[in-house]
Amino acid sequence: MEETMDQIVSNPPHAGGTVTPGQRRLLEKMPELADCHFPQVRDTVPATNYTDPARYEAELAAVWKSVPVIAAPSALLPEPKSFHQVTIAGMPVLLTRNKDGVAKAFANVCRHRGMKLCTSTKTEKAPRIVCPYHAWTYDLDGKLIGLPRAEIFPGLAKSELGLRELPSREAGGLIWVGLDPEKEYDFSTVDGELAEDFDALGLGTSYLSHYATFPVDANWKLVMDSMLDSYHVTRLHKDSLAQFSVDSENQIDRVGPHIRNAAHRSNFERKLITDRHDELRWIMVFSYIGFPNGIIVVSPHYTSLGVVRPIAVDKCAVDYYLLAPKKPETERAEIRLQKSMDLMTQVFGEEDYWAAAMCQEGLSSGTLKEVQLGGMEVQIRMFQDAVTECLERAKSA
Numbered sequence: 349m350e351e352t353m354d355q356i357v358s359n360p361p362h363a364g365g366t367v368t369p370g371q372r373r374l375l376e377k378m379p380e381l382a383d384c385h386f387p388q389v390r391d392t393v394p395a396t397n398y399t400d401p402a403r404y405e406a407e408l409a410a411v412w413k414s415v416p417v418i419a420a421p422s423a424l425l426p427e428p429k430s431f432h433q434v435t436i437a438g439m440p441v442l443l444t445r446n447k448d449g450v451a452k453a454f455a456n457v458c459r460h461r462g463m464k465l466c467t468s469t470k471t472e473k474a475p476r477i478v479c480p481y482h483a484w485t486y487d488l489d490g491k492l493i494g495l496p497r498a499e500i501f502p503g504l505a506k507s508e509l510g511l512r513e514l515p516s517r518e519a520g521g522l523i524w525v526g527l528d529p530e531k532e533y534d535f536s537t538v539d540g541e542l543a544e545d546f547d548a549l550g551l552g553t554s555y556l557s558h559y560a561t562f563p564v565d566a567n568w569k570l571v572m573d574s575m576l577d578s579y580h581v582t583r584l585h586k587d588s589l590a591q592f593s594v595d596s597e598n599q600i601d602r603v604g605p606h607i608r609n610a611a612h613r614s615n616f617e618r619k620l621i622t623d624r625h626d627e628l629r630w631i632m633v634f635s636y637i638g639f640p641n642g643i644i645v646v647s648p649h650y651t652s653l654g655v656v657r658p659i660a661v662d663k664c665a666v667d668y669y670l671l672a673p674k675k676p677e678t679e680r681a682e683i684r685l686q687k688s689m690d691l692m693t694q695v696f697g698e699e700d701y702w703a704a705a706m707c708q709e710g711l712s713s714g715t716l717k718e719v720q721l722g723g724m725e726v727q728i729r730m731f732q733d734a735v736t737e738c739l740e741r742a743k744s745a
């Protein structure tokens with residue numbers, strides 16, 4: 349569990365940067381808890397957004413294949429000569445960090461007969477990758493560097509059979525990937541203001557303490573919605589997070605297609621606001637939606653990153669990463685992170701993702717034409733609009 353204020357005061361703060369102008373704008377608008385006014389909003393989202401297979405297919409093309417998506421945190425590949433594989437929206441992706449420390453992404457597909465090249469579920473440390481089928485071997489820049497009995501492939505040019513590279517960008521502690529190797533991607537939306545915010549939060553220098561993948565029987569947007577909804581926090585999480593949370597008049601803005609959010613913790617007072625993240629994270633919560641599939645939530649001792657990967661109209665997976673500012677140096681710090689992981693497994697796995705799956709079951713029955721949104725769910729509207737903008741852009745292209 350997280351700590352009390354008394355324990356907080358006796359703990360040395362960890363490294364943290366200075367708030368960015370965008371973060372400061374939200375801080376300036378945060379009212380005292382007693383002065384919170386919740387926006388009054390009536391809005392709806394069509395239920396078919398979550399259940400229609402045709403809409404899902406359209407989203408794969410217009411969102412998942414068209415904009416950069418988050419593949420993993422940089423902290424998953426902390427060292428040169430390492431690699432990791434993950435399948436995102438049907439595309440097997442191989443993430444590598446080459447000998448010079450540069451992160452790259454490739455289709456995780458062997459150029460010989462198409463086998464998925466890396467099948468490990470862990471980050472591997474090696475300078476090359478050997479296909480398990482016939483042992484074609486690639487370096488971490490995707491070059492085909494060897495194949496057994498090369499003479500039986502007369503005229504084969506190794507230089508022409510490297511792995512298909514996917515456009516990628518490492519920024520703000522995240523590795524963003526374009527899932528279509530044929531397309532040009534606009535990375536300016538991920539490496540400007542958004543990356544500056546994440547750098548200020550220390551995401552790029554963080555240590556990967558724990559991670560786990562959760563399969564969820566829900567449309568990917570239902571998981572995103574569950575993170576965009578400040579209405580449920582003290583209710584669904586009444587036995588877990590609620591003790592640290594209050595109904596908060598969230599301050600929200602958009603950074604391009606992404607969402608930046610500031611919420612109160614229960615001990616928030618305006619006079620405690622500073623420009624240092626190591627102090628702020630005790631009194632309020634910065635959270636972000638990295639469009640389309642990342643959820644970043646700042647806690648006092650760690651930052652949570654959820655990466656959502658669609659699998660079918662009613663199925664997705666969430667990779668949950670618990671990012672600590674540094675490797676724990678004491679047993680106490682290690683235990684604290686393990687307890688945080690246990691708490692987050694409950695909060696996300698057993699509460700949020702469970703709620704998303706139960707909504708999928710309810711919505712798939714066809715009972716509702718639309719779902720209702722109130723004043724503490726306005727971020728859901730923003731997110732749904734960002735998805736719809738992608739669909740409309742694709743239609744008019």
Ligand code: FES
Pocket residue numbers: 458459460461462463479480481482483484
């Ligand atoms: S499929 Fe990879 S070496 Fe044959």
Ligand SMILES: [Fe+2]
Pocket residue numbers: 574575580581584585695700
């Ligand atoms: Fe939640």
